[in-house]
Amino acid sequence: GAVVSQHPSRVICKSGTSVKIECRSLDFQATTMFWYRQFPKQSLMLMATSNEGSKATYEQGVEKDKFLINHASLTLSTLTVTSAHPEDSSFYICSARALRNRSGNTIYFGEGSWLTVV
Amino acid sequence: QKEVEQNSGPLSVPEGAIASLNCTYSDRVSQSFFWYRQYSGKSPELIMSIYSNGDKEDGRFTAQLNKASQYVSLLIRDSQPSDSATYLCAVASSPGGGADGLTFGKGTHLIIQP
Numbered sequence: 367g368a369v370v371s372q373h374p375s376r377v378i379c380k381s382g383t384s385v386k387i388e389c390r391s392l393d394f395q396a397t398t399m400f401w402y403r404q405f406p407k408q409s410l411m412l413m414a415t416s417n418e419g420s421k422a423t424y425e426q427g428v429e430k431d432k433f434l435i436n437h438a439s440l441t442l443s444t445l446t447v448t449s450a451h452p453e454d455s456s457f458y459i460c461s462a463r464a465l466r467n468r469s470g471n472t473i474y475f476g477e478g479s480w481l482t483v484v
Numbered sequence: 485q486k487e488v489e490q491n492s493g494p495l496s497v498p499e500g501a502i503a504s505l506n507c508t509y510s511d512r513v514s515q516s517f518f519w520y521r522q523y524s525g526k527s528p529e530l531i532m533s534i535y536s537n538g539d540k541e542d543g544r545f546t547a548q549l550n551k552a553s554q555y556v557s558l559l560i561r562d563s564q565p566s567d568s569a570t571y572l573c574a575v576a577s578s579p580g581g582g583a584d585g586l587t588f589g590k591g592t593h594l595i596i597q598p
Contacts, residue, residue: 400585409488409572409590410528459527461586473586478527 369393370462372476379450379483386446387479389460395440396462400473401433404457416443450483457481486511488575490589498597503560505592507573510554516576517549518586519558521569528572532558563596570594 371390379385389399397418402410414435415423422435434446443462447454459478487510497503505519516535520528532547534540534556540547546559556575560567570593574586 402585402588409588410586412585412587415585457525473530475527475529480525 370396370460370474370476372458372460372479374479375477376480377482379481381451381483382449384446384448385450385481386444387458387460387481389443389445389462389476391441391462391464391474394462394464396443396464397440398463399437399443400461400463401435401443401445402459402461404459404478410459413445447481450481452483455481455483486514486575486577486587488573488587488589490571490573490592492590493593494595495592496595496597497563499563499565501563503563503567503594503596505558505560505571505573505594507556507558507589508554509556509573509575509587511575511577511587512551512554513577514551514554514575515578517547517556518574518576519545519547519556520572520574520588521567522572522591523569531571560594565596565598568594568596 369392373388399416401413403413404410412425413428416435416437418437418440424430437443457478460476461473489508518533519531521531522528534547534549544561548557570591572591573589576586
């Protein structure tokens with residue numbers, strides 16, 4: 367079953383508003399979570415690396431003031447898209463790194479969140 | 485800048501045949517290599533991971549890694565229509581891809597023809 371849960375799975379918001387996406391590791395502690403964005407027919411692009419208790423590390427070209435990331439606990443990271451615009455419409459996916467290896471795979475992906483800004 | 489290259493396809497393979505998916509990467513210090521399957525509108529799911537040169541088999545799937553050539557491939561034997569999806573190659577600089585996230589290719593769209 368899913369070990370990383372994202373919520374909401376789909377959200378529609380008005381241009382200029384903010385929307386928060388949650389990423390939870392369900393049965394393990396995740397010191398590191400990653401946020402990706404995927405536009406239609408494009409690959410997943412890493413946006414930022416979120417470390418519990420510290421500031422997120424953003425990839426080049428990603429606005430940290432627009433995409434606010436909070437990793438307040440070992441099981442929850444949130445991505446807030448502030449002042450959203452239609453060009454922010456995308457599929458946002460988080461992944462989490464388990465503290466211990468599990469079946470040889472240390473990274474688990476959430477189900478993704480579709481954001482549509484109208 | 486790290487790059488992962490894949491042929492976008494579509495790659496069309498008859499049911500029951502072997503599907504061969506290829507990927508090259510630019511960062512020589514890459515240590516971890518992954519193949520993910522992604523259905524339209526869904527999150528990627530891990531198919532295989534490989535960390536050392538050679539072949540790694542898991543059921544119908546075989547991953548092949550050649551670090552000298554910076555090349556990784558995925559073979560799918562006895563292809564089934566349910567294998568039709570986009571296959572993403574991903575690379576990480578750290579063992580297990582744990583520390584610094586993954587760099588993904590654009591994916592190869594695979595179609596298995598019944």
